[in-house]
Amino acid sequence: MTDLVWLVPLLPLVGGLILVVFGARIGEPRAGWLATLLTASSFVVTVLVYLDLLGMPAEERSHVVSLFSWIPVGSLQIDFALLADPLSITMALFVTGIGSLIHLYAIGYMHGDPKFSKFFLYLNLFVFSMLALVLGENLLVTFLGWEGVGACSYFLISFWHNRDSAAVAGKKAFVTNRIGDWGVMTAMFVAFSAVGSVSYKAINEAAHEGAISQTAISAIAILLFVGACGKSAQLPLYFWLPDAMEGPTPVSALIHAATMVTAGVFLMTRVGPVLAESYGWVPDTIAIVGAATALFAATIAVAQHDIKRVLAYSTVSQLGFMFLAIGSGAYVAAIFHMVTHAFFKALLFLGSGSVIHGMHHEQDMRKMGALRAAMPVTAFTFIIGWLAIAGVPPFAGFWSKDEILLYVYADNRLLYVVGMVTALLTAYYMTRQVILVFFGEARWHDAAGEHGAHGDFRPHESPKVMLIPLVVLSVLSVVGGGMQLPFSKDLHFLEHWLEPVVEEAERSIKGTWAYDNKYVLLGAAIVVALTGIALSVAVYAKRRLPAIEPKVLENAWFYDATVARLVGGPGAASFRGVTLFDARFVDGAVNGAGAVARGLGGVVRRSQTGFVRAYAVFIALGAVALLAWFVWRGWLA
Amino acid sequence: MPEPTTLSYLVVAALLFVIGAFGVMVRRNPLVMFMCIELMLNAVNLSFVALARELTDIDGQSIVFFVLVVAAAEVVVGLGLIVGIMRNRSSLTADDLAELKG
Numbered sequence: 001m002t003d004l005v006w007l008v009p010l011l012p013l014v015g016g017l018i019l020v021v022f023g024a025r026i027g028e029p030r031a032g033w034l035a036t037l038l039t040a041s042s043f044v045v046t047v048l049v050y051l052d053l054l055g056m057p058a059e060e061r062s063h064v065v066s067l068f069s070w071i072p073v074g075s076l077q078i079d080f081a082l083l084a085d086p087l088s089i090t091m092a093l094f095v096t097g098i099g100s101l102i103h104l105y106a107i108g109y110m111h112g113d114p115k116f117s118k119f120f121l122y123l124n125l126f127v128f129s130m131l132a133l134v135l136g137e138n139l140l141v142t143f144l145g146w147e148g149v150g151a152c153s154y155f156l157i158s159f160w161h162n163r164d165s166a167a168v169a170g171k172k173a174f175v176t177n178r179i180g181d182w183g184v185m186t187a188m189f190v191a192f193s194a195v196g197s198v199s200y201k202a203i204n205e206a207a208h209e210g211a212i213s214q215t216a217i218s219a220i221a222i223l224l225f226v227g228a229c230g231k232s233a234q235l236p237l238y239f240w241l242p243d244a245m246e247g248p249t250p251v252s253a254l255i256h257a258a259t260m261v262t263a264g265v266f267l268m269t270r271v272g273p274v275l276a277e278s279y280g281w282v283p284d285t286i287a288i289v290g291a292a293t294a295l296f297a298a299t300i301a302v303a304q305h306d307i308k309r310v311l312a313y314s315t316v317s318q319l320g321f322m323f324l325a326i327g328s329g330a331y332v333a334a335i336f337h338m339v340t341h342a343f344f345k346a347l348l349f350l351g352s353g354s355v356i357h358g359m360h361h362e363q364d365m366r367k368m369g370a371l372r373a374a375m376p377v378t379a380f381t382f383i384i385g386w387l388a389i390a391g392v393p394p395f396a397g398f399w400s401k402d403e404i405l406l407y408v409y410a411d412n413r414l415l416y417v418v419g420m421v422t423a424l425l426t427a428y429y430m431t432r433q434v435i436l437v438f439f440g441e442a443r444w445h446d447a448a449g450e451h452g453a454h455g456d457f458r459p460h461e462s463p464k465v466m467l468i469p470l471v472v473l474s475v476l477s478v479v480g481g482g483m484q485l486p487f488s489k490d491l492h493f494l495e496h497w498l499e500p501v502v503e504e505a506e507r508s509i510k511g512t513w514a515y516d517n518k519y520v521l522l523g524a525a526i527v528v529a530l531t532g533i534a535l536s537v538a539v540y541a542k543r544r545l546p547a548i549e550p551k552v553l554e555n556a557w558f559y560d561a562t563v564a565r566l567v568g569g570p571g572a573a574s575f576r577g578v579t580l581f582d583a584r585f586v587d588g589a590v591n592g593a594g595a596v597a598r599g600l601g602g603v604v605r606r607s608q609t610g611f612v613r614a615y616a617v618f619i620a621l622g623a624v625a626l627l628a629w630f631v632w633r634g635w636l637a
Numbered sequence: 638m639p640e641p642t643t644l645s646y647l648v649v650a651a652l653l654f655v656i657g658a659f660g661v662m663v664r665r666n667p668l669v670m671f672m673c674i675e676l677m678l679n680a681v682n683l684s685f686v687a688l689a690r691e692l693t694d695i696d697g698q699s700i701v702f703f704v705l706v707v708a709a710a711e712v713v714v715g716l717g718l719i720v721g722i723m724r725n726r727s728s729l730t731a732d733d734l735a736e737l738k739g
Contacts (some may be wrong), residue, residue, distance in 0.1 A: 610735030612670070616661045 001052040002063045004045060005084040008092055009131035011042040012099075016124035023117035031117035032107035035124045039103050043096035043125070050089050059474055061086055064137050064201075075196060081137035083200070087501040090335060090494075091134035091266055094342050098258045099127045101469035105350050107252035108466035109357060119159060123254065126152035130259050132510070133378060134266055138199040139188045142267070143478040146184060146231065149260045150177045156255060157247040169243040176240040180230015183269075187223035190216060206274040208504055218278035224271060225286055228264025232319045235293045239560050241316055245308040249353030252308060257315050257345040262338045265322045269331045272505030275328070287327025287411065291418040294320030296557070298425035302432070303553035306363050307352045310433050313556075314389065315345055321404055322328050324419060329507025330407030331485070332495045337400035339494075340480045344388035347473035349381035354462040354470065355437060359444065365433065368444040377467045379438045381474040386434045388477040390427040391529035396480030402525045403484065407507065409514040409521060420528050427532025435540040486518055646687035653680035665730035667719050671712070678708050 015038035020311040023031055043450035053061045066081040103123060110119050129148025136142035151174075158170025187241055188198050193205045207217045228234070233241035240255075243598045244256045255261070266274065267287070273284055294317045325334035358375050372379035388395035391402070401423060409416040444459060461467075485491035495526050499506075539545045555561065630636050653676055658674030682701045689697025723729055 090645070608738060610738030611660055612731045612734065616658075619663065620658055 001048050001086050001307065003065055003422070005049050005063070005065050005082050005135065006067055008049070009082075009128050009135060010095070011038045011045070012124045012127040012131065012457055015036060016121055016128060019117055019121035019124060023121055028113075028116040029107050029110070031101070031120050032110070035120035036100060036103035036107065038124065039127050041098040042131070043093070043100050044094050047090065050093060053084065053086065053089060056476060058496075059144045059468060063501055066137075076192065078138060078140050078198060078484070080141060082135040082141070084135070086497050087266070087269060087335070088135050089226065090227065090356060090498070091262075093133055093261050094339055095127065095130050095134065098346050098473070099123075099130075100253060101472055102250050102254040102258075102346065102350070105253075105353070105466050105469040106248070107611055108463045109247065109250050109353055111463075115159070118249070119156075119513035122152050122155045122159070123250075126156070126255060126260075127226045130263070130370055133263055138197070139203075140182070140198050142270075143181075143184055143188065146227075146263065147181065149255070149263065150174065150181070150231075151164055151387025153177075153244070153255050153260060156251040157244045159247055159251065163246070166246040169246040173240040173244050173508075175229050176237055179237060180227040180264075183223045183228075183375075187220050187227065190219050190223065194220070200270055204271065204504070207274040207277045210277070212275065214279060217274055218282050221271065221278040222285070223276050223284045224274075225289075228267055228323075229289070230264075230503075231267075231322070232261050232264030233293075233316050234264070234289055234320065234323060237297060238293060238297065238316050239556075239563060242309050242312040242556070245306070245312050249308065249349060249356060252312070253346045253349030253353065254314065257349050258342040261315065261319055262322070262342065265319070265326065265334055265338050268323070268326045269502065272502055274330050275326070276505040283327045283329065285327070285407075287324050287415055288317070290320045290323025290325070290327055291415045291422075292320070293409075294324060294422040295418050295425075296320075298422045298429065300553055300556045301429045302425060303549040304429075305365055305554070307355060307365050307368070307437060308392070308434065310365075310429060311345070311348055311352060313432065314348075314426065317426065318345065318389070319368060321401065321419065321422070323412045324408055324415060325404040328404075328407045328411035328415070329505065330404055330504040331506050332492075332498050333403040335495050335498060337397075337404055337485050339442055339483065340388070340396035340400040340477070342492045343476040343480045344395075345472055347381060347385040347470060347477050348389065350470055350473065351378055351385060352468070353615075354378040354457075355382075357462050357466070359458040365436040367443050368437045369440045370438070370443065371459055372438040375461045377461060378470065379489055380464050381467075381470040383434060383440065384474040384477050387428050388480075389422055390430050390533060391525060392427075392533075393526060394478075394481060396477050398525070398529070399481030399484065399486070402522055403486065404516055405513055405525060406486070406521055407509055410509040410512040411507070420524070421524065424532040427529045428536045431533045432540050433535035435536065439541060486522070563617065643687050644690040647684055650680045650684040650687065652714065653677070665732055667729060667731050670731060671715055672677075675708065675712075678704060 007035065014034075014106070015035050018030055019026070019035065026034060038153060050560050053063075062083070062085040064081050064083055066079045066505070068080050069077070070080040071078040106119065106123065110116055126149060129145045129152055131145070133142050133145025133149060136145060154170045154174040157173050158167045160166045191198055191203050194212045195203050197203065206212045207220075216625075230237045241256055241261065246251055246505070247256075275286070285526065297313045297316035297320060301310050301317065304310045304313060318337070322334045322341075323336065325331070354375065355371060355378060358371070358378070359368065363369070383394065389395040391398045405416060405419050405423070408419050482493075484494040535545070539547050552558065657676030657678075657680060657711045660676065661670050664673065679693055682704055685697040685704075691694065703719050719729075722734070726733065
C-alpha cells in the first residue's frame with residue numbers, strides 16, 4: 001500500500017485537470033462535489049498508507065517511491081520521488097483531511113458564485129501542490145509544491161479580482177513570498193555544492209555525520225529559514241497574511257490557517273538534523289524570531305475589528321509559537337501544535353465564514369453581536385474553537401501549547417515569559433472576539449439600512465454542507481490533544497510515531513527543572529489562560545474596565561505602512577536605479593558588442609563586389625600566397 | 638625527335654593553367670570563362686598523368702578519371718545556369734551578375 005503513495009497527490013491533480021477542461025460544463029454544484037470526492041479519496045489513500053506504515057517496525061517506516069528520473073544532468077541526479085515516512089504522512093493526513101472538509105464547506109459558501117467551478121479547480125490544484133510539498137523526497141520536489149501553493153494562493157486571494165483590494169492583496173502575497181523562495185532556492189544551491197545532492201536524506205546524513213563544514217550547514221539552515229519566514233508569515237515577512245483575508249473564507253481556512261502557512265514549520269522539521277548541527281545562533285535566531293512574531297501579532301490582534309483579521313493575526317502568532325518550538329529543539333511539539341492548530345484554526349475560520357455568510361458579507365465585528373441565538377450551531381462550534389486556542393484544558397490547543405512552553409522553559413526562560421504573555425493575549429483577544437460576535441447586544445439592526453436590498457435583515461444559520469465540517473472540526477478540536485498527553489510516556493503517541501524522523505534533532509529535556517515540574521508549568525498555563533479570559537470578560541462583557549484598542553495596534557504598529565513607504569519611496573527609487581543600470585550598462589554592453597560587429601561588417605562587406613572575376617583574382621592571389629608561404633617554410637622541399 | 642621529358646609535360650601543363658586562369662580573370666563572357674576553367678582542369682590532368690608516368694604510380698592516372706567525371710557534372714550544372722540566366726536577360730556578361738554585392 002505504501003507504494004501507492006503517488007496516488008495521494010495524483011487524485012487532486014486529476015480533479016484539477018478535469019475541472020480545467022470541463023469545469024464550466026460540469027457547473028455548480030457538481031464541480032464542487034467532484035473536487036471534494038477526489039480530495040476525500042486522496043485522504044482515504046493516505047489513511048491506508050498510514051495504517052500500512054503503522055504495521056511496520058518503527059525503523060522501517062521510511063519509503064521512497066521514485067516515479068521517474070526528473071533531472072539527470074552529470075552529477076546532478078534528481079528523481080521525482082515521494083517519501084512516505086511518519087512526518088510526511090502526518091502532514092498529508094491533515095492536509096487531505098481538513099482539505100476535504102473545507103472543500104465540502106466551500107460547496108455551500110461559494111453557492112451562486114459565477115466562477116464556482118474555477119474555485120474548486122484552484123482548491124484541487126492547491127491540495128496537489130501541498131501534497132507534493134510535504135511528500136517530496138528532495139528539496140526540488142518540495143520546491144515544486146512550494147511554488148505551486150504560492151501560485152494557487154495568489155489565484156485564490158485575488159479570486160474576486162474585480163475588487164481592487166483583493167487584486168492588490170494577491171500581488172502582495174506573491175511578491176512577499178518570492179523573497180522566501182529566494183532563500184529556498186539558494187539553500188538548494190548551497191546544499192548541492194556542499195553535499196552533491198538535494199535529497200533530504202543525503203543532506204541530513206551529511207550534516208549529522210559532519211561530512212560538510214558547519215558553515216555550509218548553517219548557511220543551508222538559515223536560508224531555508226528565510227524561505228520558511230516568507231511562507232509561514234514570520235517577522236519580517238508576515239504582512240502578506242492579514243491581507244490575504246481578501247480571499248473567500250474557505251481559502252483563508254485552508255491555505256492561510258491550516259495548511260500552506262505550516263509549510264515552513266514542516267520544512268524546518270524535515271531538515272531538523274541540519275538545524276541541530278548548525279552554529280548555535282541559528283536555532284536561537286529561529287526561536288527569537290518565532291517568539292517576537294508571536295507576541296507582535298498577538299498585540300495587533302487585540303485591536304482588530306474585522307472578524308477575519310483577528311484570526312489572521314492570531315494565525316501569525318500561533319505560527320510564531322511553532323517556530324519558537326523549532327528553535328528550542330521541540331520538533332514533536334511544533335508538529336503537535338501545527339496539527340491541533342490546523343483543527344481549531346480551520347474551525348474558527350470556517351465559523352467566521354459562516355458568520356460572514358449569515359451576515360450577508362458583513363465582516364466588521366462592531367456590527368455583529370448576540371448572534372448565538374440566530375446561529376446556534378456556528379456559535380457552539382466557534383466557542384469550542386475559542387476554548388481550544390485560548391488554551392483551556394482539556395481542549396486540543398492547551399496540550400500542544402503547553403508542550404511547546406515546556407521545552408521553551410528548558411531552553412530559555414526569557415522566551416518562556418514572552419510565550420506566556422502571548423498566551424495571555426491570545427486568550428484575551430479570542431474572548432473579545434467571541435463576546436463581540438456572539439454575545440452582548442445585537443448591533444446589526446443599525447446595519448440593516450445598508451443592506452436595504454434584503455428588506456427585513458436577519459442573520460441566518462448556514463446550510464448543512466457548511467455546518468458538517470464545523471461539527472467534525474470541533475470534535476477534533478476537543479479530542480486532538482489526545483495525540484500527545486504529558487502524563488505518561490505511554491501517552492506520547494505522536495512522539496513515538498515521529499521518533500524515527502526527529503530523533504537526531506529532538507532536544508532531550510529529561511532531568512531539567514521544567515521536566516520534573518511540568519505540572520507546575522501546566523498549572524501556570526491554565527492560570528494564564530483563565531486570566532486572559534477573565535480580563536476580556538471584564539472589559540467587553542461586564543464593561544468594568546475600559547477597552548484598550550489604541551490606533552497604533554489597530555494599524556499593526558504601522559509596520560505595514562512603514563514597509564509600504566520604504567518600498568514605495570527609496571525602494572522604488574533603487575529599483576529605478578537598477579533598471580537604469582540595466583538599460584545603460586548591461587544592455588549597453590550587449591548592444592555595444594552588436595554595434596561593433598555591425599560596423600566591422602559594414603567595412604568588410606565592401607570586399608564582396610559581386611564580380612565573379614574579382615573573386616577569381618582573389619582565389620589566384622590566395623593560392624599564390626599560400627604557395628609562397630609553403631616554399632618559404634621549405635615544406636615543399 | 639627526342640622523347641619529351643616529364644619536365645616538358647609539366648611546363649606545358651603550367652602554361653595551359655596560367656592561360657586558363659588568365660582567361661577566367663580577364664574575359665567577361667561566361668561561356669569563354671567556362672572554357673578557361675576547363676583548360677585549367679585539363680592542365681592539372683596533364684600534370685597528373687605526366688607525374689604518374691614519372692613515378693610509375695597508377696594513382697595519378699586514376700585521379701584524372703575522377704576529375705573528368707566531376708568536370709562533366711560541373712559543366713552540366715554551369716551550362717544549365719547560364720541557359721537559365723540567358724532566358725531572363727537579353728545580353729549577358731559575368732559582370733552583369735553582381736546582385737550578391739555586399
